[in-house]
Amino acid sequence: MRTEPVVQVQALVKRYGTKTAVNGLDLVARAGVTAVLGPNGAGKTTTVETCEGYRKPDSGSVRVLGLDPVRQSGELRPRIGVMLQSGGVYSGARADEMLRHVAKLHAHPLDVDALIERLGLGSCGRTTYRRLSGGQQQRLALAMAVVGRPELVFLDEPTAGLDPQARRATWDLVRDLRADGVSVILTTHYMDEAEQLADDVAIIDGGRVIAQGSPEELCRGGAENTLRFTGRPGLDVGSLLKALPADCTAAELTPGSYRVVGKVDPQLLATVTSWCAQHGVMPEKISVERHTLEDVFLELTGKELRS
Amino acid sequence: MTTAGTGTYSPKPGAAPLPRMIAAQAALETKMLLRNGEQLLLTVVIPTLLLVLFSSVDIVDTGAGEAVDFLAPGILALAVMSTAFTGQAIATGFERRYGVLKRLASSPLPRWALMTAKTVSVLVTEVLQIVLLTVIAFALGWSPQGNPLAVLLLLILGTAAFSGLGLLMAGTLKAEATLAAANLVFILLLVGGGVIVPLDKFPAGAQDVLGLLPISALSDGLRDVVQHGAGMPWGDLGILAVWAVVGLGAAGRFFRWE
Numbered sequence: 001m002r003t004e005p006v007v008q009v010q011a012l013v014k015r016y017g018t019k020t021a022v023n024g025l026d027l028v029a030r031a032g033v034t035a036v037l038g039p040n041g042a043g044k045t046t047t048v049e050t051c052e053g054y055r056k057p058d059s060g061s062v063r064v065l066g067l068d069p070v071r072q073s074g075e076l077r078p079r080i081g082v083m084l085q086s087g088g089v090y091s092g093a094r095a096d097e098m099l100r101h102v103a104k105l106h107a108h109p110l111d112v113d114a115l116i117e118r119l120g121l122g123s124c125g126r127t128t129y130r131r132l133s134g135g136q137q138q139r140l141a142l143a144m145a146v147v148g149r150p151e152l153v154f155l156d157e158p159t160a161g162l163d164p165q166a167r168r169a170t171w172d173l174v175r176d177l178r179a180d181g182v183s184v185i186l187t188t189h190y191m192d193e194a195e196q197l198a199d200d201v202a203i204i205d206g207g208r209v210i211a212q213g214s215p216e217e218l219c220r221g222g223a224e225n226t227l228r229f230t231g232r233p234g235l236d237v238g239s240l241l242k243a244l245p246a247d248c249t250a251a252e253l254t255p256g257s258y259r260v261v262g263k264v265d266p267q268l269l270a271t272v273t274s275w276c277a278q279h280g281v282m283p284e285k286i287s288v289e290r291h292t293l294e295d296v297f298l299e300l301t302g303k304e305l306r307s
Numbered sequence: 308m309t310t311a312g313t314g315t316y317s318p319k320p321g322a323a324p325l326p327r328m329i330a331a332q333a334a335l336e337t338k339m340l341l342r343n344g345e346q347l348l349l350t351v352v353i354p355t356l357l358l359v360l361f362s363s364v365d366i367v368d369t370g371a372g373e374a375v376d377f378l379a380p381g382i383l384a385l386a387v388m389s390t391a392f393t394g395q396a397i398a399t400g401f402e403r404r405y406g407v408l409k410r411l412a413s414s415p416l417p418r419w420a421l422m423t424a425k426t427v428s429v430l431v432t433e434v435l436q437i438v439l440l441t442v443i444a445f446a447l448g449w450s451p452q453g454n455p456l457a458v459l460l461l462l463i464l465g466t467a468a469f470s471g472l473g474l475l476m477a478g479t480l481k482a483e484a485t486l487a488a489a490n491l492v493f494i495l496l497l498v499g500g501g502v503i504v505p506l507d508k509f510p511a512g513a514q515d516v517l518g519l520l521p522i523s524a525l526s527d528g529l530r531d532v533v534q535h536g537a538g539m540p541w542g543d544l545g546i547l548a549v550w551a552v553v554g555l556g557a558a559g560r561f562f563r564w565e
Contacts, residue, residue, distance in 0.1 A: 052413050054565075078322040078415040087406030092339050104331040105415050107321030114315075148415070151318040179312030 004066065005030050006152050006183045007051055012060035014046050021046040023207035024060070033174060033184045035194035037293065038204035044187040045085060047204070048154050051185070052082050065152060078106065081145035081153040085160070088141055095124040095132065095140045099147060106148035115143050119169065135166045142170060146177065153177060155186040159193060171197060191293045201293065205301045219291045225264035226291075227272060229283040230257050236279070243275045244268070264288050322415030332416060332424035337431050340394060349493070350389045350436060358382045358440060361503050362447045370505060372534075379444040379451065380529035381502040384465065386436040388522055391429050391466045393493045396473035399425070400485035403477060409565045418564075429466060437462075453532035457539050461532070464547035465525040471554020472521070478562030496522040501530075521550040 007029040014022040022043040027036075036044050049055050050062050053069035053076065062069055067076045089098050096116055103109035116122050119139045124132055132140070138158065145153050155174075159167045174184055174197050188194055194201045195215045202212040211218060233255035240260075241250045248262030260272060269288070276283050322328070340346050361367060362375040369377035402408050411421055441449075476485050498504060500522030506514050517523050528543030 054409070054413070074417060077413055079318075079320040080413070082410065082413040084406055084410055088410030089405070090335070090339050090407055091401065091405055092342050093335070097335075097338075101331060101335050102414060105323050105328050107323050108319040110316070144410070146316065149316065149319040151320055176312060177316050180314055180316040180318075181312065182316055182318055 003031055005063075006065060007034070007185060008061075008063040009047065009051070010061045012047065012050060012062060013058045014043075014050060014055060015058050021207055022050070025204070025208050027202055027209055027212070029183070029185055029200065029202075031181075031183050032199035033178050033186065033197050034200045034202065035198035036185065036187045036202050036204055037189065037191070037194045037297070038187075039189060042204045043207040044204055045156055046207075048156055048185065048187055052080065052154055053077070078148065079151050081148055081150035083141045083145035083153070083155045083158060085156040086137075086141075088144070089129040089137070091130040092128050094126055094128055095121045095136065098129065099140065099143050102144045103147045108149055110147050110149060112147065115147060119143050119173070120166075135162050138162060139166065139170070142173065146173070146182075150182065152183045152185070155184060157187055157189070159188070159190065167193075191297070195293055203293075203297060203300060210300050211296070215293060218293060218296050225262070226289040227260040227264050227269065227287070228258065228289065229272070229276075229286040231276065231281040231283050232256060235281060239279075240272070240275055243271055245271075264290075325417075325420060328416050329420050329424045329427065332411075332421060333427035333431070336398075336425055336428035340398060340428065340432060343398075346394050346398065350386065350394055350432060351439065354382050354386045354389060354436065354440060355443060357385070357503060358443055359447070362444075367504055368508075373448055373450070375444055375447040375449045376451075376534050377505070377530065378503060379440070379449050380533045381526040382440055382444075383437060383462075384500075384522060384526035384529055385497060385502045386440060387433060387462060387465045387525060388469050388496060389493065390432045390436065391469035392473040393489045394432075394473075395425065395429055395470060396477045396489040397486050399474060399477035400480065400482040400489075403563075403565065404482035406565065412564055426466075426470065429470060433462070433466065451533045452536040453534075454538065457532045458529065460544060461525060461528045461540065461547070464544055464551055465521065468521045468525075468547045468550035468554055471551055471556070471558050474558040474562060475554055478558060478564075496520060499523075501526045519546060521547055524550075 005028045007027065009025055009027040012022050012025040013020070025043065025047060027047065036047065038044050046055065050057055051064050051069055053073045056070055064076060065079055069076055096112070099116065099121070100112050103112050119142065121136065121139055121143065124136055129137065129140070138161070142155065142158055145155065159170050162170065171193070174186070177184055186197070198215060200212065201215055201218055202209045203218070204210070233252070235252065235258065237250050237252055237258070241248070244250060244260065245262060245268070248260060248268070250258065250260045253259050260268070262268065273283065358378055361378050365374070412418065473489070476488060480488065499509070499517050500520050501517070502522065506517055506523060506527070509517060518527065524543040524546035528540035531537040531540045531543070
């Protein structure tokens, strides 16, 4: 189901004074969930806010649902839902009041009570926005982004600072949106969030997309998996290496601690364990480490993601 | 990898009809204002207290006749200023600071419709203030006269002038600076704008300058009509019109949404 891109960004440049926030960024997002992943200051928010029509590109072009977000804003706005990184609500408004208000700005809004129930906002009662917890404020902002039944939702760090339970509730909602045919663009600096939710991940660093693909593709590309086991020190690594496929490497990292790097599949695991059996070795601990997006990011940028 | 959804969230986008959006926005803005204690202090409590206090206690020499006849027009001008200028500046400044204006800017509500709703909310609040203050003034023995149309024109132009200045402040300064400046200006104009202290108590040179302030034009114009039964106060209307054009023009030019 590869249809028209929902977002198409070409050679986007955006500067703030002398600082270049986005530097020739290309991004195509199709239907489904696209995660824009990168460390703080990578240009995620600037990119998304340009798509939302908040910022004018210094150069390059941006199309969202085929429209220019600045010049065709009036046409675009009813079709998108926006969750800002923070704020966006009258400090004296109650959660349900604000959500009902945003619903009134749309022609066919969701059932507000059901949405309040779904996101656990019922417990906010008569508390005004400024006195809500951070998690409640985030969930309200999320509810405001989806209540108008948009085609495309932008979520800017939707789970930053949430507890695990609230994070899961947000993830579940994103999955339901996707299942119902709503496209989602979300920025995050959480690897697991991108791996869990996204059909497509764009890794941003220094104002450009440095890699894009499905989480599986990204983790496969250039990256191999690792198998570790422990046994008695001084095993014949050369003999193990002979038993393994040609593109694998094996080493004793510290006495008694062994590492095999290569394409780790059931066959490889069987080869290693049968080699151990032949040599009378009991692998005390054996573990398989899959290459994660975190490793991919580290390799691509030489940086930790959460810097 | 398509999972069938339940259809709850299936896209069905669309903006609500404009009048419904504006009505909803105006209702919410008014509700926020009436719920805010500091705003009520400014728009209701202070004008009421000043009216009652200065009408019943002879502190300021208000000239010949009943004190309330002098004070009521000034207090009405103060009420307009408190809502259109001070209240609107502070509320809008904090809406800008907390991303409310930003979030609304990506909703289906057009910016002009947001400003229209704000104006409706200001006008609704003013009507409530004027009804309340009028009732109190009558209870204090007020006997107004003059042309209601002239009064209406003054109130509308005064609202436009103060709104422009309030929005200019809210859209260019930090929220805290707006809060401080709007309150300071409120007090300065309360004292020096002919609201409770007649302008002729000031030195002659100061009077000429003070007379050009929007609050002086509004209170002086209202007083000419309501207390003295004058015709159209063209001079004061002209001063207010200039402030309105300059203020709204500058606000439109320099207002920053975030």
